Amino acid sequence: xxFTNLKNxxxxxxSWRIPGNGVKVCLEGKEVFSYTSGYADVENKIPMTLDxxxxxxxxxxxxxxxxxxQLYEQGKFLLDDPLYAFIPEYKEMYIAGENGPVKAENPIxxxxxxTMTSGLTYNRKTQAFQKAxxxxxxxxxxxxxxRCLASDPLAFEPGERWNYSLSHDVLAxxxxxxxxxxxxxxxxxxxxxxLDVHAVYHNESVQDKMAVQYEYIDGNAASTIDQQAxxxxxxxxxxQPVGPKATLDLGPEYDxxxxxxxTTINDYSKFCVALANGGVGATGEKILSxxxxxxxxxxQLNAEQIKTFTWPQLKGYGYGLGVRTLIDKAAGTTGxxxxxxxxxxxxxxxxxxxxxxxxxxxxxxxxxPQEDYYQPRLRNVxxxxxx
Numbered sequence: 129x130x131f132t133n134l135k136n137x138x139x140x141x142x143s144w145r146i147p148g149n150g151v152k153v154c155l156e157g158k159e160v161f162s163y164t165s166g167y168a169d170v171e172n173k174i175p176m177t178l179d180x181x182x183x184x185x186x187x188x189x190x191x192x193x194x195x196x197x198q199l200y201e202q203g204k205f206l207l208d209d210p211l212y213a214f215i216p217e218y219k220e221m222y223i224a225g226e227n228g229p230v231k232a233e234n235p236i237x238x239x240x241x242x243t244m245t246s247g248l249t250y251n252r253k254t255q256a257f258q259k260a261x262x263x264x265x266x267x268x269x270x271x272x273x274x275r276c277l278a279s280d281p282l283a284f285e286p287g288e289r290w291n292y293s294l295s296h297d298v299l300a301x302x303x304x305x306x307x308x309x310x311x312x313x314x315x316x317x318x319x320x321x322x323l324d325v326h327a328v329y330h331n332e333s334v335q336d337k338m339a340v341q342y343e344y345i346d347g348n349a350a351s352t353i354d355q356q357a358x359x360x361x362x363x364x365x366x367x368q369p370v371g372p373k374a375t376l377d378l379g380p381e382y383d384x385x386x387x388x389x390x391t392t393i394n395d396y397s398k399f400c401v402a403l404a405n406g407g408v409g410a411t412g413e414k415i416l417s418x419x420x421x422x423x424x425x426x427x428q429l430n431a432e433q434i435k436t437f438t439w440p441q442l443k444g445y446g447y448g449l450g451v452r453t454l455i456d457k458a459a460g461t462t463g464x465x466x467x468x469x470x471x472x473x474x475x476x477x478x479x480x481x482x483x484x485x486x487x488x489x490x491x492x493x494x495x496x497p498q499e500d501y502y503q504p505r506l507r508n509v510x511x512x513x514x515x
Contacts, residue, residue: 300385
């Protein structure tokens with residue numbers, strides 16, 4: 129193995145427009161390469177490390193579906209069970225229409241939550257969220273918020289198509305109902321603690337250990353603001369600090385299953401290792417069975433649904449139970465069929481290949497993360513180093 133290409137690629141990204149980044153690569157549970165480039169804090173020239181905390185946003189979804197699938201393994205639900213069996217407010221749903229809401233013909237199922245085919249959207253500025261804020265005095269506990277969400281009309285008939293949405297936030301609420309535990313507590317006790325992972329859903333306790341979170345501003349916008357305070361040069365544009373809070377943190381009691389985790393590259397890599405090794409972490413603890421991981425990475429989208437799964441950085445991929453999964457090497461990457469993972473809004477990326485027992489966790493900490501550029505290239509570069 130020769131990781132020169134990967135080292136050079138991370139350096140290229142930080143010389144281009146990424147403030148700082150890092151990666152950890154493991155095979156058969158053992159680290160074979162790690163590297164950081166650039167800065168965690170550009171203004172103060174603090175180098176990026178694998179132990180800086182970052183908001184991983186939608187990489188949190190991989191932990192959420194793992195938590196739910198643990199309950200699936202215990203016989204607590206079947207994938208085609210209706211959502212209303214666990215949260216009754218979803219018994220009767222309506223679809224937005226030109227002439228007003230129309231009653232949905234079919235109920236939302238748990239499979240549709242996993243696969244983003246539920247009909248939900250990612251709109252968090254609706255009457256449902258306002259109602260939840262009033263009911264909870266701004267605390268926004270997960271289950272109350274998701275119960276309120278049921279009053280918002282769906283965008284389409286459940287199962288009709290793929291649409292990135294709050295489905296995994298709802299799935300987190302289902303975990304709460306079934307387990308009887310707050311979602312963050314369940315994940316900590318059943319995934320993170322067994323794997324010796326430190327991760328939090330509300331980052332106040334780790335903000336002094338975080339990499340600065342930036343937002344990228346393109347060159348055209350930057351030309352008018354390059355003298356403004358708080359903005360630093362970055363490639364052909366600018367990036368500016370935006371504060372440590374995750375943009376999806378709705379309140380102190382909202383455990384965001386879709387994007388709430390703050391952790392380090394070193395820590396989340398331990399979770400990725402377990403997924404690559406039949407569910408068994410480096411600690412020897414098992415969080416999921418190999419068969420369930422195979423189900424997780426099996427494409428779930430039918431011929432009509434996959435037509436709407438069109439993100440440019442995911443050419444060649446289908447969508448499993450909450451993760452991209454490679455189904456067409458010719459259109460996708462040099463990796464193995466069934467390689468899976470997901471990315472996050474500030475530049476975190478999970479890559480897991482059970483065939484090779486390969487796990488990769490990469491992260492930078494910049495909103496506008498340039499996913500369509502870095503993600504497919506990162507995957508190709510990784511495989512060039514080990515195959």
